[in-house]
Amino acid sequence: MMNLRILFLLVCILCQPFGGSAQFRIPVLGHTIYEGVFTGNGLLGTMTYLAGKNSMRVDIGRTDIYDHRANSADKLFDQARMSLGHFEIEFESPIVQAQGEIHLKDAYAEAKVGTDQGMVRIRTITLSNDNIILLEVFKKDFNGNYHLTWKPDEAISPRMGFSYTQKPKNYPTNPKGSFGTQGETKYFDQPLLAGGGYVTAYCSRSGKEVDTYLITVDYNQRGTAYVKKAINYIRNFNKQKLTKGLAAHRKWWTDYFAASTLELPDTVYQQFYDMQLYKLASATRSDKPAMDLQGPWTSPTPWPAYWLNLNMQLAYSPVFKANQLGIASSLIQMIDRNKDNLRQNVPEPYRYNSLAVGRSSGPSLWSPVLLAKNVSLDAASDGEKELGNLVWLLHSYYQYYRATLSQEVYDRLFPLLKEAINYHLHLVEKNQAGKYHIGVKTYSPEYSKGYAYDTNYDLSIFKWGLKTLIELDQERGGKDKLHAVWKDVLANLIDYPQDVDGFMIAKDLPYGESHRHYSHLMMIYPFYDINWDQVTNQALIERSIAHWQSKKQWLQGYSFTGAASMYAMMGRGDSALALLDVLLQKYIKANTLYAESGPVIETPLAAMASIQELCMQYWNGVLRVFPAIPHRWKDVSFTNFLTDGGNLVSAERKNGKTANIRIKSQYGGRLRLKSDIGIPEVKIQGKGTFDIRKDGMIDLQLDKGAIALINTH
Known part of the structure; x- marks a missing residue:
């Protein structure tokens, strides 16, 4: 062969x-x-x-x-x-x-x-x-x-x-x-x-x-x-x-x-990226059903459904930077359409104010979660014990909101996220040290012994949800009656379980066997709660990723996209690209589809997101342009990548150095920019201001429609 x-x-x-x-x-x-x-x-x-x-x-x-x-x-x-x-x-x-x-x-x-x-x-x-x-x-x-x-x-x-x-x-x-x-x-x-x-x-x-x-x-x-x-x-x-x-x-x-373009000097990756862009619009549209694992292309499969503990989240991950909100809206509409079923998915005592979704479902999102205090779940499936799936799915909804800054989208997102977090709050209790923790066992996806207390999967998702609720409510003056509760739980939530090898699966459960899902590392990616800007956490991040990747037996394609995105966050483009090379060599099929026993669409699309993250990232309140370009990519450019606040970003890199950056503010607002331009020259077209800080960060305040041009001096 x-x-x-x-x-x-x-x-x-x-x-x-x-x-x-x-x-x-x-x-x-x-x-x-x-x-x-x-x-x-x-x-x-x-x-x-x-x-x-x-x-x-x-x-x-x-x-x-x-x-x-x-x-x-x-x-x-x-x-x-x-x-x-x-x-x-x-x-x-x-x-x-x-x-x-x-x-x-x-x-x-x-x-x-x-x-x-x-x-x-x-x-x-x-x-x-x-x-x-x-x-x-x-x-x-x-x-x-x-x-x-x-x-x-x-x-x-x-x-x-x-x-x-x-x-x-x-x-x-x-x-x-x-x-x-x-x-x-x-x-x-x-x-x-x-x-x-x-x-x-x-x-x-x-x-x-x-x-x-x-x-x-x-x-x-x-x-x-x-x-x-x-x-x-x-x-x-x-x-x-x-x-x-x-x-x-x-x-x-x-x-x-x-709507957006990416120009790479590597023919293989250029072709791969463009094929994923083609694949997205072949698989879904704004007025079409959300992507399941197959798209329109069926083949014998054990996965004839929507998978909600990783697959859908990864499948939609590249659409925002690609400026394809029409693609994203198919997922948003699916969530909105099925709120009643999301309520029916939680145990009856919590339905008055809570939402959830289990591991897999049809288009109705009917997929019960059975977690409740003082209830034995010995006979339940692992998928019925997964707590955080809906909140993670709403991470995509939040990105959609931040890309549009639409009041209508906000008004739908906020109650969804609030009720999804309410389910977590029903299960939270204080330990002997006075710290909040999840008071029932939950399941960490894909890990064979992952039914345990305080899984890092659920803690990282819960923490992101609390932070986001607080941020969203502050946009309205912090008036929600649960605002103080969210702040209290966030401030006093237990630390992520870790040991000498890095982040564990859960409390009293080390990472001890090969594990394709990065469910125990989501505080690193995609949530960036533990990130490379935090110097004291850099060794912990390195240990955790290295230990996860060292056990290779059950690693699959998205194991490499996840690790590539983590290395991109660290600014290590060569390491990220090496992992993507493995993906293309070992897992991606001739037409860029992907299979695990049957067709599963998410992994090539997650790799598309990893490629984007080599070129542009937004986390910790900072837009990062060309943060992790591999050394072998000397000339790279992109146009109209979409980032937080609805800003459209274009940039060009020549002979290994960033030449220019263009940022158009669609709605107005503040943006902090980090790039490798040593002495930048900034010009504003339209109304706006800028400040070049001593650390090289550029603070931009742009009115709606204004354009910031950043060039080498």
Whole structure:
């Protein structure tokens, strides 16, 4: 098998530049989704790859198609993501060559397939503003025939196909689906036991040189009207609508890529970064469902759901710096839409003022947490003992607020965070030393013996939540009746458990076995509560990261992105990049997807965030420009990276030195800037002031719309 690093380099060398990349090429398409070319519009998506020795397949996915049986303990089966199926394109003779391209700017994928009868190009476009997939077969250079058929997948939880998953005792099957034809439209209707169903409908037009297929998918949880709706949608989508749809599609993607740019001198990382940007908008949009672990691209998986103790948080982590708030809003809307279920997730005595979410759920976010005082949880699952998941999820909501400074967003965020922290407060008590601590055992994600008192996972999340509530309430004059409680608990909360090796998993529980999740180190990243500015904590940070990474057995892809971000915080760009090199060499697939038993979308997107953090960070109240650029990256630039307060930042680095920084204040406010420009020259366009401190920090006070230009003197 070709070394993945060599394959990835070959992919990148073959690419043409568009702001760093126009195409992403896979020289040899494979037989899995990890070696295919893909498209998506945040709801529908395609994946094209080899099916057999003489056939190709085009998988079709729709991100919101979940089973919706009544809430039960078996939610990963009763409320699981459904896999639709694929179109198989069968040729008369064996395939001797198959290459793939993704055209990022125009957002289409193409497979070039060769047999002894010539070459066929299979192109897929998932229109941005329409629920239409356009599949085209270009046959000008092909002398043979092919046959296209729809092959539906069974309407069953994908988790049923894995021997190590605990199956429900009673899992009645969904009804069998049926094929149908109405006029020129063919369809496959899959009803669901819980009501409603989904349908894949398509029609075709044959031409001398090109055969065209229009495809749509509809879904509803009630009745059967979805079938007629899909058929009518295809029937009425005429040539004029297609022309307009394609023009709108191109414009949408052009505007999307223009929102921010990053230019790197490393072709591999440039290609990787641009692919993640493409992947984000293929997986979700502001008016589309939030990203689950798969995006539109399904494959056999034990993870047919939303995972809420790391995966969603990492998947959305790069969208803010990338200035893609439309992508972020899909998560925000999901949280807002399901507040009632978040309340139902906590034990009944706390529901009057508390919210929570467990480890995994369907789109409804129904996922109970059973933690309560004086209640035995010996029979509960580990996911039902995870306390901090919702507060960590709200960390993304808080970033969204700080990027927009919207009063409307504030008014939604504040009560959500307050009630999520209320659940923690119900479980807090004082120890013999008079310090607050979490008075019940909770579970530290992914650690086999992680059910313990005072996990660092929950303490770091709880502390961030308290700090943030205090900050948010102070914006309104500190008038909330719980303000004094938050300050008291924060001031008197126990220290993070640690030993000679650094931060422990929990009280009386050292880090003693390999652990892929950095749940015990979140006070370092992403919360920066323990950070590199605190000189007395630097040795502790180093010990903790080194000890975690020294036990390599169960480290996975996001173990390396997490550590890379921590080293970026320390200003060690070379160390961060070395870890990302391992990620790309060992874990990232040919088309930049990622797998752990099945597709999981978060790790490549977390690596995108780590790359951003080499270039720009904001923590401890300071904007840091080019804080951790690796030595091998001499020339780097970015435009319109979004940071705290809604500030848009652009910067350029030439021959290893920062040349200029541009900051536009969208809403007005104060900003502290740290860079490596030794003697900066500052100019303000519009109204604003600045002060260059003795330590080189620049204090900026900018009115709305003002621009600060910082150059070398």
